[in-house]
Amino acid sequence: MADVFIVGVGIHPFGRTDGLSGLQQGAYAARQAMADAGVEWKDIQFGFGGSDASGNADTIVNELGLTGLPFINVKNGCATGGSAMIGAWQGIASGQYDIGMALGFDKHPRGAFNAMPAEYSLPDWYGSVGMMVTTQFFAMKLQRYMEHHGITSQSLGRVSEKAFNNAVHADHAWRRAPVDIDTILNSQMINDPLTKYMFCSPAEGGVALILASEKKARELGRTSVRVKAAAVRTRPPGSFEVFAPCLDIVRGGAPTLLASAAAYEMAGVGPEDIDVAQLQDTESGAEIMHMAENGFCADGAQEEWLAEGWTQVGGKLPVNTDGGCLACGEPIGASGLRQVYENVVQLRGLGGGRQVPGDPKTAYTHVYGAPGISGVTILQR
Amino acid sequence: MIGGRDRETGRIVFPCPIGDPRFDAVDLPSRGHIWSWTIQRYRPKSPPYIGPEAFEPFAIGYVELPGSVIVETPLTGIPFDAIRIGMEMETVIIPIATDAAGRTVVTYAFAPVDEDKAHG
Secondary structure: OOOOOOOEEEEEEEEEOOOHHHHHHHHHHHHHHHHHOOOOOOHHOOOEEEEEOOOOHHHHHHHHOOOOOOOOEOOOOOHHHHHHHHHHHHHHHHOOOOOEEEEEEEOOOOOOOOHHHHHHHHHHHHHHHHOOOOOHHHHHHHHHHHHHHHHHHHHHHHHHHHHHHHHOOOOOOOOOOOOOOHHHHHOOOEEEEEHHHEEEOOOOEEEEOOOOOOOHHHOOOOOOOEEEEEEEEOOOOOOOOOOOOOOOOOOOOOOHHHHHHHHHHHHHHOOOOEEEHHHHHOOOOHHHHHHHHOOOOOOOOHHHHHOOOOOOOOOOOOOOOHHHHHHHOOOOHHHHHHHHHHHHHHHOOOHHHOOOOOOOEEEEEEEEEEOOOEEEEEOOO | EEEEEOOOOEEOOOOOOOOOOEEEEEEEOOEEEEEEEEEOOOOOOOOOOOOOOOOOOEEEEEEEEEEOEEEEEOOOOOOHHHOOOEEEEEEEEEEEOOOOOOOOOEEEEEOOOHHHHOOO
């Protein structure tokens, strides 16, 4: 497979944007990414893109121009953005194309995602009794993890506090005011042990990436960021996922373990080589569990990591440098690509107040979501 | 409670899949231990939730039924601050709502083991 470069990135700020559809926010991001790459829409040979709740991404041609390019829709839950990027990466790595776009956008209603049992092949009573609630799953996975690995509520608070502190310096973030740890810990309990400030919210936003072959990247003078790995995996037997009326007593792996291992192998690097990481933080405990699932520390070691500030911007492995989902919100189709956007910013050294010091060279992204899917990318400067 | 046993692998699932020839219906143990838990502090969206409009927080959890399967369930008969992983629980039937015809709708749930009954 040939090398692939990210030659342009664009983002529509996350949060709430009245008057702009999800698709329009995607188009905004696409225009910005093309300007960043120094190309025009007519130069883009193909695209992959998707949204979860804002319609088909291929209608982007109505916004950007009827050039006749092939544009493939991706609908892959929380891994939609990651899958779009993999599609674009494969198109170029295979030698078929020289330049293409990965696009993700979304616009969700306020409040928790509303799911119906029949959509998940579950009996109606499951929803009737009040168990068709995503936040319960996160809380119960975390509750057991905390008990087994000695994780405290203080650590949950530290993750959220870091997210809001980082977002102060990220133009595209939604919640950009610092929140102190006491406020986080004492805010309204949503699903024990998680309080209001420990959950991300559904949101809006769009992200576009322009990927190119080495030849094209040289032509454009944009060879600074290389895609070393992009992998998506579905769940193995015995994993613990949302909306599960039963679990096997013999517990198994997790989709993140598979995606992570595949990405490290593809890139030829290990967790010790990563300089900055964006990890799925649907709630603050998810970031903690994902630190271990992605190989960065042992189960339980997160207590020390967080107490010592090792995942802060100046720490030994900065995590979620733009505030992650906690501060940016989660427009499902765009969320995974936001992580890649942030890593490109970091690798270019343009992070401003949130820039990771010491010229980071290798950057990692990780998304996870329903119904048990995970996507990992590794970029290198 | 009735689960389904996979005829080939012996794996037990809950609820028992209806009309799936791969599974035989099997009675699940009525006792087990709390595997994990949380408190639902806000009213779930309706539909699908049918509980009362005047919402009161409720406990849910996973209960491990030894040698069988871990089931997701409402937890009842216990103060929220007394819930612990590993606690012994048993199946009970509780009311969840009243339907349009005025009938009481019930669900399975798990409550702490009643020691008097257990030793009586």
